[in-house]
Amino acid sequence: MLQCHVKGCNDPSLSFPLQLKDVELEQVETEQNDDLLANLLQKIDWNALQMTATELGLASLPETIPDDPDSDEAFMIKLHEVLMEMNITQGKMECRGCGHVYPIKDGIPNMLLAEHEI
Amino acid sequence: MRPYLVHFAQFHADFRLAEIEALARLEGVTLQYDPAQYRSDNPFMVVYLESNAAAAQLVHRAILVKEICEHWGSAETYEALFAQLKTNPERWEPYHTCSFRFEVKGFGGTLSLAEQIAIIERFSFLGFDGPIDLKNPKEQFFVYEDYGIDPTETNTTPHVIHFGRLVARSNRNIVQKFNLKKRKYLGNTSMDAELSLVMANQALARPGTVIYDPFVGTGSFLLTCAHFGALTMGSDIDGRQIRGSRTKTAGITDNVKQYGLDARVLDTLVFDICRNPWRHTPSRQPWFDAIVTDPPYGVRAGAKRLGRKTGLNPDISFRVIDGQLNHQRDDYYPPTIPYEMSEVLVDLLEFAARHLAKGGRLVYWLPTVVDEYTVEDVPLHPCLALVANSEQPFGSWSRRLITMEKVRDWEPTLSCHSPHFVPPPSQTAESPASLPALADTATGGAIYKPASGGKNALPGHFNFREKYFYARSHSPYVHAAGSTPPQRDSPPS
Numbered sequence: 001m002l003q004c005h006v007k008g009c010n011d012p013s014l015s016f017p018l019q020l021k022d023v024e025l026e027q028v029e030t031e032q033n034d035d036l037l038a039n040l041l042q043k044i045d046w047n048a049l050q051m052t053a054t055e056l057g058l059a060s061l062p063e064t065i066p067d068d069p070d071s072d073e074a075f076m077i078k079l080h081e082v083l084m085e086m087n088i089t090q091g092k093m094e095c096r097g098c099g100h101v102y103p104i105k106d107g108i109p110n111m112l113l114a115e116h117e118i
Numbered sequence: 119m120r121p122y123l124v125h126f127a128q129f130h131a132d133f134r135l136a137e138i139e140a141l142a143r144l145e146g147v148t149l150q151y152d153p154a155q156y157r158s159d160n161p162f163m164v165v166y167l168e169s170n171a172a173a174a175q176l177v178h179r180a181i182l183v184k185e186i187c188e189h190w191g192s193a194e195t196y197e198a199l200f201a202q203l204k205t206n207p208e209r210w211e212p213y214h215t216c217s218f219r220f221e222v223k224g225f226g227g228t229l230s231l232a233e234q235i236a237i238i239e240r241f242s243f244l245g246f247d248g249p250i251d252l253k254n255p256k257e258q259f260f261v262y263e264d265y266g267i268d269p270t271e272t273n274t275t276p277h278v279i280h281f282g283r284l285v286a287r288s289n290r291n292i293v294q295k296f297n298l299k300k301r302k303y304l305g306n307t308s309m310d311a312e313l314s315l316v317m318a319n320q321a322l323a324r325p326g327t328v329i330y331d332p333f334v335g336t337g338s339f340l341l342t343c344a345h346f347g348a349l350t351m352g353s354d355i356d357g358r359q360i361r362g363s364r365t366k367t368a369g370i371t372d373n374v375k376q377y378g379l380d381a382r383v384l385d386t387l388v389f390d391i392c393r394n395p396w397r398h399t400p401s402r403q404p405w406f407d408a409i410v411t412d413p414p415y416g417v418r419a420g421a422k423r424l425g426r427k428t429g430l431n432p433d434i435s436f437r438v439i440d441g442q443l444n445h446q447r448d449d450y451y452p453p454t455i456p457y458e459m460s461e462v463l464v465d466l467l468e469f470a471a472r473h474l475a476k477g478g479r480l481v482y483w484l485p486t487v488v489d490e491y492t493v494e495d496v497p498l499h500p501c502l503a504l505v506a507n508s509e510q511p512f513g514s515w516s517r518r519l520i521t522m523e524k525v526r527d528w529e530p531t532l533s534c535h536s537p538h539f540v541p542p543p544s545q546t547a548e549s550p551a552s553l554p555a556l557a558d559t560a561t562g563g564a565i566y567k568p569a570s571g572g573k574n575a576l577p578g579h580f581n582f583r584e585k586y587f588y589a590r591s592h593s594p595y596v597h598a599a600g601s602t603p604p605q606r607d608s609p610p611s
Contacts, residue, residue: 001396001397001405002387002395002396002397003395003396003397004395005393005394005395016397028380028381030380030381031381033325033326035325035326036325036326036349038326039326039327039328040328042402042403043328043402043403043404043405045397045399045402084381102395106361107371107385108357108360108361108385108386108387108388109385109387109388110357110387110388110389111353111387111388111389111394111395112355112388112389112390112424112451112452113389113390113393113424113452114435114445114450114452115424115426115430115431115432115434115435115445115452115453116430116432116435116436116445117435118393118424118425118430118452
């Protein structure tokens, strides 16, 4: 959902997705809601999610969305785990274009820009 | 369609119709009523619904409704009411043997227990012979005596008496759960529980939706919208509000845990909404199903955005301090400038027009100086239809809860400044699959108006902060310079 928004960082192929680095992950179990996941699937950029999950070492998502995701139970379980249960408590997000680093502290990403970036 | 009697709470009168209309849409219930019958100084209104099930569905998450009854009759005297009831004896039949209880409620007057019992006795002709059960009755019957609220009248008899059989109680008890007095983490801008919940209803918060607050503060709306099943996210330029003081509280996280909403309150982020990182891809529906927010008016929380009063000076970012580039230091905080209220609102509408999914809603508070407000002050956008505009008065100023719905896909050429013709929502709204189309109800579309006034006309909320403090310093309630005026109601944020 988040892309680099530094002024002049305009190459959409690089400004999204941000690359997660040095992250501390935490898994919090929550109840799975398939309707919700189906709704989110329509909005998600799958390639970006798949790539990010792989970079985080959560290599459990397939390269493409299955044809009938709702009835693919194993897929929905994995999706729920990656999308809803994984929290990043510490770390940073780095732009692949301009290199801006957005720090994440206590689970709160700081997306403020510096004076020369607006 | 059958008649039902809605018993509203006698609070926030300007919000009550808007709420039940939002709920009718949310629940897919067909709701009809005569707007001329609605009175803000009275809690009773007859509405028409298809069934008891529809009536129960309509009020099950209502905040400003107390209960809804099958409407059996209304009259000025008991004799006339009984005559009405006697025209439908078949209606009494199913209740002759079940357990039941009567409740007599007075509006604008109180009744002693003896008086209540005397009234209940007069209904004995109904032939309800089942056991009276005050705790867990199968059926409940309500007698409402309406004495009106004019304090100069000392009525001994009610203006109107309503009678009905209880169908369902509302969700009003939930207000206690979100009571600010019981909340762990609070700020001076936390929204009171009742209105936060009403906002979640206006926003059609429901399972499967994603709701965002761009001025999240201490996160009141994240909680109430998540309570109704939505996934919520928030952001703020000031991260200190989100985090709380490190030693005493973990900020918003504490509240999320208190209400057990960990699974649904997703994330809070720190950034300036004017320079936001949300991705917008024209080929995909935007992320947010609703935007629910209380924009900073500059009174309690000063509205800020990134910038420097004297003009941006990028060199400052690159000064070397303690061997480190300034902007890479851990405690670097970019410079900010005040953010004028009318600018905040235009930016908010532009943001919503772009980032809301079609059929999604923008629900926000507009502060107004009562003497200066005109309906033209409500900012409009060609992509957003105005659905409701409800006033909460505080004397010389008030705030209005504005509800808008996205009816048209965003295009770069459409902005708050483009000509404001928007067709009525009923003709354009394409609802998300789970919701019926926006009904052409009493207020939907009626408030619509083309923009008027020249380009240079300033809205009444322009420079709201200055006007607010000016009014206070000239208020008769302020006795001496520096003294605290009597607290009339919650001040603006």
